[in-house]
Amino acid sequence: MSSPQSDRLDDRIDAAWIWDRIARAVIFVGGISAIIFVVAIFAFVAKEGLTFIFQKLDLGFFFTSMEWRPAQEPEPEFGGLALIAGTASVTGLAMLIAVPFSLGVAIYIGEFATGKVRETLKILVELLAAIPSVVWGFIGLTILNPLIIDLFNVPVGLTVLNAGIILGLMAAPIMTTIAEDALKAVPDSYREAAEAMGATRWQVIRQVVLPSASKGLVAAILLGVGRGFGETMAVLMASGHAINIPTSPFDSARALTATIAAELGDTARGSDHYKALFSLGILLFLVTFVINLLADVLVRKGASDRS
Amino acid sequence: MVSTASSLKLNVKDLSIRYGSTLALEGASFAVRENEIFGIIGPANSGKTSFIRAINRMDEMTPGMEVRGDIEFNGKSVTDWRNLYALRSRIGVVFPLPVGLPMSIYENVAFAAKLRGVKGKADLDEVVERCLTRAALWDEVKDRLDSLGSLLSGGQQQRLTIARALSQDPELLLLDEFSIAVDPVTTMRIEEVLKELKQEMTIVLVTNLTQQAQRLADRTAFFLEGKVIEVGDTADLFKGKTKDPRTTHYIEGRFG
Numbered sequence: 334m335s336s337p338q339s340d341r342l343d344d345r346i347d348a349a350w351i352w353d354r355i356a357r358a359v360i361f362v363g364g365i366s367a368i369i370f371v372v373a374i375f376a377f378v379a380k381e382g383l384t385f386i387f388q389k390l391d392l393g394f395f396f397t398s399m400e401w402r403p404a405q406e407p408e409p410e411f412g413g414l415a416l417i418a419g420t421a422s423v424t425g426l427a428m429l430i431a432v433p434f435s436l437g438v439a440i441y442i443g444e445f446a447t448g449k450v451r452e453t454l455k456i457l458v459e460l461l462a463a464i465p466s467v468v469w470g471f472i473g474l475t476i477l478n479p480l481i482i483d484l485f486n487v488p489v490g491l492t493v494l495n496a497g498i499i500l501g502l503m504a505a506p507i508m509t510t511i512a513e514d515a516l517k518a519v520p521d522s523y524r525e526a527a528e529a530m531g532a533t534r535w536q537v538i539r540q541v542v543l544p545s546a547s548k549g550l551v552a553a554i555l556l557g558v559g560r561g562f563g564e565t566m567a568v569l570m571a572s573g574h575a576i577n578i579p580t581s582p583f584d585s586a587r588a589l590t591a592t593i594a595a596e597l598g599d600t601a602r603g604s605d606h607y608k609a610l611f612s613l614g615i616l617l618f619l620v621t622f623v624i625n626l627l628a629d630v631l632v633r634k635g636a637s638d639r640s
Numbered sequence: 641m642v643s644t645a646s647s648l649k650l651n652v653k654d655l656s657i658r659y660g661s662t663l664a665l666e667g668a669s670f671a672v673r674e675n676e677i678f679g680i681i682g683p684a685n686s687g688k689t690s691f692i693r694a695i696n697r698m699d700e701m702t703p704g705m706e707v708r709g710d711i712e713f714n715g716k717s718v719t720d721w722r723n724l725y726a727l728r729s730r731i732g733v734v735f736p737l738p739v740g741l742p743m744s745i746y747e748n749v750a751f752a753a754k755l756r757g758v759k760g761k762a763d764l765d766e767v768v769e770r771c772l773t774r775a776a777l778w779d780e781v782k783d784r785l786d787s788l789g790s791l792l793s794g795g796q797q798q799r800l801t802i803a804r805a806l807s808q809d810p811e812l813l814l815l816d817e818f819s820i821a822v823d824p825v826t827t828m829r830i831e832e833v834l835k836e837l838k839q840e841m842t843i844v845l846v847t848n849l850t851q852q853a854q855r856l857a858d859r860t861a862f863f864l865e866g867k868v869i870e871v872g873d874t875a876d877l878f879k880g881k882t883k884d885p886r887t888t889h890y891i892e893g894r895f896g
Contacts, residue, residue, distance in 0.1 A: 447703070522737070529696060530728065530733075
């Protein structure tokens with residue numbers, strides 16, 4: 334006999350309870366495996382590169398010499414300065430292009446555009462972010478290359494300028510999206526209060542919205558820098574891939590990432606050259622890790638300051 | 641003395657406000673005189689805040705808000721102002737919930753003056769001290785003017801908001817239920833300030849406290865369900881000399 338009272342005390346394991354356990358287990362495995370993969374990747378890169386770095390690589394030479402001759406017999410040379418300069422110059426130029434561009438678009442979408450225009454623009458920006466990097470590289474190779482040669486009357490168009498423009502265009506969409514999120518997180522009441530006092534739209538943006546979104550905006554820029562550092566294919570195709578410390582935007586350059594991509598296939602597994610490429614990987618990993626960490630800290634700090 | 645026409649600060653003519661298909665205010669017509677405190681009382685959703693927002697054309701930043709009819713400010717329709725920002729700078733607004741802008745207390749109060757082009761440190765200092773004193777906040781914050789305005793307590797932030805509105809040297813001050821976030825003692829102090837301010841400016845006071853209107857307002861309007869039921873001398877309304885029985889009912893607390 335079962336009364337409503339005894340139903341309430343019926344402590345039976347039912348389907349909902351079982352599904353809850355299963356769902357928890359699946360989610361736990363998913364979450365933990367993401368962490369395991371990251372750690373495993375780092376461990377693998379470190380294992381291949383770290384012993385080489387400590388035992389054979391002359392770090393002083395690596396950071397001061399541009400002689401990158403990893404296949405030279407009998408004494409290979411591992412000078413990374415040109416590669417570092419290549420990555421830095423291409424990323425720097427890319428940010429010079431992408432920062433004003435993406436902040437401008439973000440301010441337009443976030444503060445001025447309304448209704449359909451706004452929605453359409455947001456979708457377009459997200460679409461741009463989905464273009465594969467090899468397509469960007471192709472654009473650099475076939476469109477920007479002849480354009481630069483014609484416009485500036487230079488012999489080669491595969492240069493820091495070319496790669497910087499391509500990389501800037503690639504990084505801009507993600508930077509725009511994050512910057513726009515930061516602007517959207519500024520409460521409307523701030524805008525209203527300032528506008529009610531007679532501030533123009535520009536004064537409101539300049540003196541109220543941008544300062545209170547500043548941390549998110551910096552994070553957007555840092556993520557763009559991280560994107561630039563890590564980009565490989567487009568830079569390989571557009572930069573000219575020449576070992577050279579560029580002194581002008583019209584010089585060719587070679588990036589750390591592109592070097593790994595281009596040379597890894599030619600190396601014997603376990604050779605010094607192979608391990609040297611992994612050291613480049615560790616350097617990239619550390620730099621992007623620091624940049625992303627910085628961005629993350631700033632985003633969180635921005636969020637907690639507002640609340 | 642000025643002529644009758646220009647001694648009207650606001651002249652509201654057949655004003656209707658709608659949000660999409662919802663009518664917030666319908667066919668409102670009344671006038672606010674120079675240097676009076678004009679009270680607006682009425683229950684929630686009676687169109688009080690919508691009216692306040694229409695005066696300084698806040699509808700232009702509210703999607704879907706549509707204003708018909710006319711509000712004359714100093715005898716000129718607010719929609720005829722080409723420089724919207726100049727219009728707004730002459731009207732101070734205090735919203736129901738305080739908004740401390742994300743800058744220092746000093747910068748909050750110096751903001752309007754800086755927009756006007758005041759640059760000298762001494763001039764800005766004077767504005768900040770005068771306005772904070774008037775808003776009954778100076779003593780509490782004078783030692784920490786550089787700390788963030790948004791870190792103040794709710795009541796302090798509301799007084800900061802009032803100080804900021806005063807820093808505009810407005811001709812017209814719109815207060816929209818300013819005492820919601822303020823404790824009773826501070827409310828009384830601000831009410832004393834408002835009585836003094838009447839010498840210098842016109843004040844429109846939207847309040848959900850009928851006693852506040854009774855204490856402060858020279859004349860009072862009763863809004864109900866988007867209609868202006870009646871406008872009259874506050875003393876008369878509170879003595880029961882009303883044209884519409886609903887006004888008396890509301891004042892006596894029988895509904896709303």
